[in-house]
Amino acid sequence: MTRSLQENVDSIVLTGTPAVPGVVAAPAIRPVPRIRIQDETARVPESDRASQSEALRHAAATVAQRLRERAARATGAAAEVLSANAAMAADPGWRQAAEAFLAEGRSAAAAAVGATEQFAAMFAGLGGLMAERVTDLRDVCDRIVAELTGAPEPGIPTPAGPSILLADDLAPADTAGLDPDLIVGLAMSLGGPTSHTAIIARQLGIPCVVAVGGLDEVPAGTDVLLDGGAGRVLTHPAPEAAAAAVAGYRAVAERAARWTGPGATADGHRVEVLANVQDGAGARAARERSAEGIGLFRTELCFLDRESEPTIAEQAALYGAVLDAYPAGKVVIRTLDAGSDKPLRFAAHAEEANPALGVRGIRITEQDTGILDRQLDAVVAAANGCRHAPWVMAPMISTVAEAKSFAARVRARGLTPGVMIEVPAAALMAAEILRYVDFVSIGTNDLAQYTMAADRMSARLAAFTDPWQPAVLRLVAATAAAGRTLGKPVGVCGEAAAEPLLACVLAGFGVTSLSAAASAVSAVGAQLAAVTMADCRRAAEAVLSATDPRSARRAAADILN
Structure with missing residues (x-):
């Protein structure tokens, strides 16, 4: 300080x-503080335990339903998180742990807290992305306790x-x-x-x-x-x-608001400016923000909070809503990215010591190829009548063999195959991977986490997962160079693409498309339009010579501003 x-x-x-x-x-x-139970060790008579169990069941079901309703009104990452939290409130494992506390004579509220802290300790011990769920879990518990006690819902x-x-x-x-x-x-x-x-917060523009x-x-x-x-x-x-x-920033924001695309530098070098979405409402909002297309369509919303796998028809309806928003535009669909902090109820997820390094993304569908095949069939059904076949990419690819196998399945259905570059191994093998797929998209969030060996949710390690970390940017640059050599598109769909200054650096590396939250699209497009490709390349070279994020930012700003 x-x-x-x-x-x-x-x-x-x-x-x-x-x-x-x-x-x-x-x-x-500041937020309303969490509700504190006065005496968590107080015992209730055995004759009241059945009513306490029923009260807990009803409160948890009520909270789950409220979260589902909020998820239905939300879009993008917000909808995904709310759906996942609704699943937490209805989780049978949590309920079983709470019942054990009820059997000891705890009140319904105390049992909810006890079960939550039991799961919180387990999640924290697992580390990685699971540790982030502790905040979500306690938030769900607070809402259940508020429902039980008649207190206002915290928030x-x-x-x-x-x-x-x-x-x-x-x-x-x-x-x-x-x-x-x-x-x-x-x-x-x-x-x-x-x-x-x-x-x-980025999606909301806050x-x-x-x-x-x-x-x-x-x-x-x-x-x-x-x-x-x-x-x-x-x-x-x-x-x-x-x-x-504030006035200085508003002037910049007003310039961004006037940008209507398409994405290009001041000297006419094309860089597609796309949006990350999760449903049809998000895609329509992106179109209103001048996004040229969809660079990342997260398909998890159709799968989370489900007791059984969604049918091909159910999936096709969700995918079709996004494709309808861009009938003649580019839409890149990412296949199911679940596991780790987004477990599927209908998939057999074994307990793992470190889920972030476990069975997630493409590894789930490799264990059950039917999930992937049915999802690809749903994409085909949704795309029927579209002018351009969607591009489809797989998450968490680590090897050339995974990319080759995925590409074969996608091509067999007449779709355009690509993969996510989120693992350093994939970035290092980008040239070999690109021989089998038609494009790659770099997920800088996970790439930073795995490159820096730092949980991206950890406050104490936040500096390590800064998207300006030189080691991460060198992997991005190497991937872009592989794309240039083979004449294949290389996009970025991680949060790095939402930062206007860094977006110009990425363009300087040779990245051909940038996909960000819809709220960031106009700012990225306006910044690109204010600089030349020569500026972007000079900034990219300067950044690659930096040894820390602060000096990388400064080097880029000196050239681009």
């Missing part, structure tokens, strides 16, 4: 990790005017419900730049800084200036300085 010599004497500058760019100034608010208060939300951590379920007109900024003590909360040191000491009501691009939170800013900073 350091004092700023240019601001008020009471001003304090707090630094964190940039997550969503934007500059806003407003008073701070974010509705402020009287625009406010900046400060929190230790924020459940994605709460983030998904934020109103961007009232919550204009978000700062968290914990979290990483690619956590679900940060991804949802400037966000994560892993902010000293944030706990800032009380609600404090005037705050937040710079999401710089990872900076300033308390008690001088009013004139805050107004100037």
